[in-house]
Amino acid sequence: MIFGGLEKTTLIDYPGKIASMVYTIGCNFRCPFCHNPELVDETVETRIPEEDVLAFLKGRKGMVDALVITGGEPTIHGEDLLSFMKKAKGIGLLVKLDSNGTNPDILEKAIKRKVVDYIAMDIKAPFRNYSKTVAMPVDTEAIKKSISLLMSSGVPYEFRTTLVKTLTPPEDILEIGKQIKGAEAYYLQKFVSTKILNPQFRRKTTYTDEELDDLQAKMSKYVKFCGIR
Numbered sequence: 001m002i003f004g005g006l007e008k009t010t011l012i013d014y015p016g017k018i019a020s021m022v023y024t025i026g027c028n029f030r031c032p033f034c035h036n037p038e039l040v041d042e043t044v045e046t047r048i049p050e051e052d053v054l055a056f057l058k059g060r061k062g063m064v065d066a067l068v069i070t071g072g073e074p075t076i077h078g079e080d081l082l083s084f085m086k087k088a089k090g091i092g093l094l095v096k097l098d099s100n101g102t103n104p105d106i107l108e109k110a111i112k113r114k115v116v117d118y119i120a121m122d123i124k125a126p127f128r129n130y131s132k133t134v135a136m137p138v139d140t141e142a143i144k145k146s147i148s149l150l151m152s153s154g155v156p157y158e159f160r161t162t163l164v165k166t167l168t169p170p171e172d173i174l175e176i177g178k179q180i181k182g183a184e185a186y187y188l189q190k191f192v193s194t195k196i197l198n199p200q201f202r203r204k205t206t207y208t209d210e211e212l213d214d215l216q217a218k219m220s221k222y223v224k225f226c227g228i229r
């Protein structure tokens, strides 16, 4: 694989762990609020071969606990991704995968092959509104399959939604709650309007802290833990 970025150390992207993070190139969604546009449209200038990433990770042994694989959408790389994850596990790292949930087969293979230790899946919108929200046609059956897979897999996971106030109104957030009822963890993520895919979204805002507290209380009726970040 070729990666579009490498962060040497992150303390916030793998719960409770010190991690390095790599960015995969390409995505099958076009979320207007996406803050990695150069990875999505594949114009990113940084190009790091897999061998270099693995050599770097071997050199970090003992300094980091984990590797976070984010994007773009990592699962569009299929078997190449799974093979890279296996190599990262071989170095002795915990592996976290960020995904938009469009490829349940790859998630399932990663779980079955024991090459993933934590999965974070975006829930972009209620199912009825998915395509509009991500600006691409979406097979929502695949999204549903990924949700049930994570909830039954035994692998630690979280769901999360990036919140642009006008795009995801409170009633939609509660509908998401019903769709992931019983989930272990769900995060309400504040939208940050710097460097985003759709320039028209630069003026959009997220919820206030008070509104988020209220949404957190309401979502806690559906999920075991609801956080704000």
Ligand code: SF4
Pocket (backbone or CB within 6 Å): 027, 028, 029, 030, 031, 033, 034, 035, 036, 040, 071, 072, 073, 100
């Ligand atoms: S937010 Fe994630 S799923 Fe959406 S376009 Fe960006 S990388 Fe793809």
